[in-house]
Amino acid sequence: MPELPEVEITRQRIAPLLVGRRIAELVTTEPSYFFITPPEILRSALRGSILVGLERRGKYLLGSLEDGGQLLLHLGMTGQLFSSRARSVRLLTAAARSSLAPEEQGDFEPDRHTHLRFRFEDLGPEVYFRDVRKFGKVMLLAPGERHERIDRLGVDALEITGAALFRATRKRKTAIKALLLDQSVIAGVGNIYADEALFYAGVRPGRRAMAMSRKICEDIAREIRRVLLRSIETGGSSISDFIAPDGSDGRYQDERRVYARTGEPCHVCRTTIRRKLVAQRGTHYCPQCQS
Ligand SMILES: [Zn+2]
Numbered sequence: 001m002p003e004l005p006e007v008e009i010t011r012q013r014i015a016p017l018l019v020g021r022r023i024a025e026l027v028t029t030e031p032s033y034f035f036i037t038p039p040e041i042l043r044s045a046l047r048g049s050i051l052v053g054l055e056r057r058g059k060y061l062l063g064s065l066e067d068g069g070q071l072l073l074h075l076g077m078t079g080q081l082f083s084s085r086a087r088s089v090r091l092l093t094a095a096a097r098s099s100l101a102p103e104e105q106g107d108f109e110p111d112r113h114t115h116l117r118f119r120f121e122d123l124g125p126e127v128y129f130r131d132v133r134k135f136g137k138v139m140l141l142a143p144g145e146r147h148e149r150i151d152r153l154g155v156d157a158l159e160i161t162g163a164a165l166f167r168a169t170r171k172r173k174t175a176i177k178a179l180l181l182d183q184s185v186i187a188g189v190g191n192i193y194a195d196e197a198l199f200y201a202g203v204r205p206g207r208r209a210m211a212m213s214r215k216i217c218e219d220i221a222r223e224i225r226r227v228l229l230r231s232i233e234t235g236g237s238s239i240s241d242f243i244a245p246d247g248s249d250g251r252y253q254d255e256r257r258v259y260a261r262t263g264e265p266c267h268v269c270r271t272t273i274r275r276k277l278v279a280q281r282g283t284h285y286c287p288q289c290q291s
Pocket residue numbers: 266267268269270271286287288289290
């Protein structure tokens with residue numbers, strides 16, 4: 001699932017293709033739970049309009065329209081936002097992946113999973129939002145309109161401080177990892193970076209949030225910011241479906257210390273990395289380095 005770094009990479013690389021270009025037409029798929037705003041309303045509202053900015057809050061992308069409205073995009077589990085000129089095996093069906101060499105792949109052809117297709121008046125590259133599992137979301141906000149999806153987000157994870165985390169952990173019996181995944185506390189952290197940050201901070205993911213000292217909260221907050229920034233620097237994690245808008249893969253998966261390394265030796269102490277469920281999520285940790 002795309003987390004803050006993958007959404008930020010998407011923002012940085014898709015912004016030049018989305019911002020400042022007048023939309024000639026938006027092509028959509030049929031109504032589904034992908035569309036919080038019905039597709040016919042999106043199509044008529046976006047025709048002829050221009051996005052003047054593209055920001056990120058947590059895992060949401062917020063496009064500003066010239067009339068003051070906002071276009072909200074969420075990549076969900078498998079969402080891909082990319083240029084019509086992107087090439088990646090991650091855009092192919094399983095059958096095509098196995099039968100085609102990378103050099104044989106032509107341009108991506110929009111398929112039934114391509115829910116949004118932005119065509120521009122300049123006739124340059126189009127922008128596609130494709131989502132095989134439809135947990136992604138699109139929503140249009142009128143000028144001045146607010147939505148609880150955005151309003152309830154906590155502090156952006158790149159700005160989390162030890163003091164804020166310490167306050168959020170008080171009287172919370174939940175596991176520290178569950179607290180880190182709570183988007184109303186910290187926006188942007190998901191399963192990968194919660195596990196990685198807790199490894200670097202030396203904290204077991206299942207420990208109660210309220211048991212964290214001020215010092216440990218400082219460590220966790222620092223490691224969250226650090227792993228997220230490092231992941232952005234390396235292009236994000238391409239573990240399943242994530243591709244950058246130009247079709248390239250991220251490289252952060254090569255630097256993982258614990259996430260999805262069950263049974264492999266810890267890079268620090270050689271102890272076998274373990275997996276268990278915390279907050280209903282597969283959670284990875286080193287029993288030696290984390291206490
Ligand atoms: Zn270890």
